[in-house]
Amino acid sequence: MSVDMRTYLAHVELANPITTAAGCAGSGRELAQFFDLNRLGAVITRSITLTPRSGRPTPRTAETPSGLLNAVGLQGPGIDAFLDRELPWLAERGVTTIVSIAGGSVSEYGTLARRLASAAGVTAVEVNLSCPNVEDRGRIFARDPAAAAEVIASVRASSRYDVPVIAKLSPDVADVVAVARACVDGGADALSMINTPLGMAIDVDTMRPALAAGTGGLSGPAIRPLAVRCLWQVHAALPGVPIIGMGGVMTGRDALELILAGACVVAVGTAIFNDPYACLRILRELEDLLHKRGFERLADAVGLAHRPPGTGPRGRIDLEESSL
Template sequence: MSVDMRTYLAHVELANPITTAAGCAASGRELSQFFDLNRIGALVTQSITMAPRAGRPTPRMAETPSGLLSAVGLAGPGIDAFLERDLPWLAQRGVRTVVSIAGGTVNEYGALARRLTDAPGVTAVEVNLACPNIEDRGRVFARDSAASAEVISSVRALMRYDVPVVAKLSPDVADVVAVARACVDGGADALSMINTPLGMSIDIDTMRPALAAVTGGLSGPAIRPLAVRCVWQVHAALPGVPIIGVGGVLTGRDAFELILAGACAVGVGTALFHDPYACLRILRELEDLLAERGFQRLADAVGLAHHPPAGGSRHRTDLVPGPGTSDMEESSL
């Protein structure tokens, strides 16, 4: 039995729910050596900045149990080179392209949106909010509801109405639902979660931090439970908002878990570093899982874990531990 794998990011139809995660496939050229990029739902680019960036000094990456710490520093060509070279290459091939953008001020995000609004080939814009706000003592936008909403509002006001704006959220907040709600109120058409939580590793031989930047973003299977929790909580609070679930997806089962939690699309990131075919494999595994369980449409599985099975169940989907719940209270639920 074939499964209808189509999904929607706001009003934009994607052929299937599998996308790359920002920063893990650059702008697609390297990955295209292994498979036709049109076979996945969308390609999410690396985060594009106004000016070219060399990134942080090395070492930039360190392996951890079931994860990877990285502190690349948004290295990239800048918006001019992206619009001249990378986006046209993707557009010529008809690749559904979600352009990730990053900035240090609200005005910088707005300037990026202004440059992209009339550029052909932009399927959606993902706003990377995990950037320091240089006008607020370097406080990360994603950790403040008002600052996140201000960025999203600026981008939404300057983007074409038919291009969805996706807010990418961080788990390093007291209340991810509050930030998600602020972004939606600010004009976000969809949400992406999670960005990498901050972590650190120390090399016991050198007795120094393993990364030159000291801290970095943690990705890989270790963070998948965080991603599932965030997707679950936000979908419960905002069930009508499309969510791209990202974080530690290695298999179709991992993708299915995020979909059951409420994601309508799933980003694949760190898995691509050791398996460039991971997106296609995960898509095949996911479709097989859906077919085995009798689903005719992917859409019917989205958020299904929030609903008790027919005939009733003792499982209470409304009892979701909130950010202020104590360990004692959580263990009693």
């Protein structure tokens, strides 16, 4: 018996729940030499900015225990090059594409959304809120519910009505539920979480920061418990809102943990760096785990950890299990 692995982001159906995480597979070309990208639920592009960016100085990455620090700085060709070369390449291949966008002001996000609204091949827009607001002393949008909601409202107003808007949240906040709720109130159709928390490492040989920028985003298995906590809290508060879960997913078991916490889609990031087939392997492992646990549909596992003890794979109380 096979498991029905279909899932939904708002009204958009995905063939399966596994996607790439923004910034970890470029815009798909890197992975396409290894397998057909249509085998994934979707590809999430790197965060696209209004103008080209060269990124931050090197060194940009540093390994930490069970993790990776990075301070790449949203390096990319800008929206014009993306629309001319990268998006058409994905569209020609029929790849389900979620475009991540990043801006330095509310108006920049709105402009990016308008440019994408007239482009073919955009399945959804993921709004990277972990960017400094240049109009408000560099405060990070994702840390302020009102600022995050303003960005989402701008993107929603500038996007096509049939393209879901996904708010990507940071764990570096006092109340992640408050930010999530503000984004939904601002027009977000779904949430993406978690973005990398801020971290730092110092090289004890050089006695200087390991990254040229000093601090960077921490990813990898070290942050998975943080991701599970954030997912759990937000799904409990907003159970009807679709969530793309991410943070340290290296195996199918990791993906299932995020799904049980409330994710209906799981993005794979750091694992891709040393294993280009990681997404497909994790998908196989996830389906096998669901099958062994008696699930006929992926949807029945989403948020299951929130339900009463003894709840079976189909969302009902299993009397035999509950009596054990």
